[in-house]
Amino acid sequence: MLGYQNTAVNLAAGPNAMLLHLPAVDMTPDNLVPVGRDVDFLDRIGRACEPVSADGALAYMSAEVDVQVFEHDIYTMVLATDATLLPSALHQVAPHKRPHLDPDLLAFYADHYPRHSMLLCCFDNAEAQRAKPLLLWYSPTEPDLLVAPALDCHSGGVPSFDVPVQVDHRVAFGTDAGGPDWGWAVDYSPGMRHKVRQFLPDAVIGDVFHGPLSNGDFAITHDDLLAENIAGIHRVS
Secondary structure (H helix, E strand, C coil): CEEECCCCCCCCCCEEEEEEEECEECCCHHHECCCCCCCCHHHHHHHHCCCCCCCECCCCCCCCCCEEEEEECCEEEEEECCHHHHHHHHHHCCHHHCCCCCHHHHHHHHHHCCCCEEEEEEEEHHHHHHCCCEEECCEECCCCEEEECCCCCCCCCCCCCCCCEEEEEEEEECCCCCCCCCCEECCCCCCCCHHHHCCCCCEEEEEEEEEEECCCEEEEEHHHHHCCCHHHCEEEC
C-alpha cells in the first residue's frame, strides 16, 4: 500500500501536475482507493509516530494497457508503463489541467526508473488546496524493500542527484508481519469507514525529515522495519 499527500502552494493560475514513480508492476485505475470523507488518515498515521514523528505514504497498482487516463478526486490521472508514453495521452486531459512535460524529464524517468509505473496527477492550481490524500495498492517490484517516492524537482526539468535538496517530509512505514506489540499504534477513531480502514496499518514506525538531504526516495528494508530500526530509513537515488 502507498499513501501520499503533500501541501500544494498556489503560485500561479493554470495547469500543474505531480509525477510519481511507483515501484509497482501492472497497475490500473482500480488500484486507487476512493477515500471519500476519510481525508485525515495520513495525519493520524503521522501522529502515531510523534514525538519521533512521521507521516505517510501508501499506494496500489495493476495494468495491461500502456497508457490509461481517468479521473480521481481533483486530478485527471495519466497512468503509464513508461514515462515517455505520457505525452501520447495528454490530449485527453482538459486544457486547464494539461501540463507541459519536458521530454528530457520523461527520458530521465525512463532511464532511471525501469519497471516502475508512472502516475501523472494533473490539476488546476486553483484546485490544489482541495486535494485529498492518494491511497493505492500495488504489487511491488522489490517485495523486501518498501519505497516512498520523494525525488525532488519543482522546476519541471530533470532532477539532479548531485545537489542536496531541502526536504520537509513525514514518512511512516507499516507491516502486517510485525505482531501485536510491534510499532506505534495508530488511532483511527472515531468514524473511519471500513472501506478505507481495511487498507491502513494498525501500527507504524517513522520519522520527520527537515533540511538538506541527498535527492531521492525514502526506503526501508522489511527486515529493518520488523526490527523497528528507524535509523534504517534511508534515501535511495
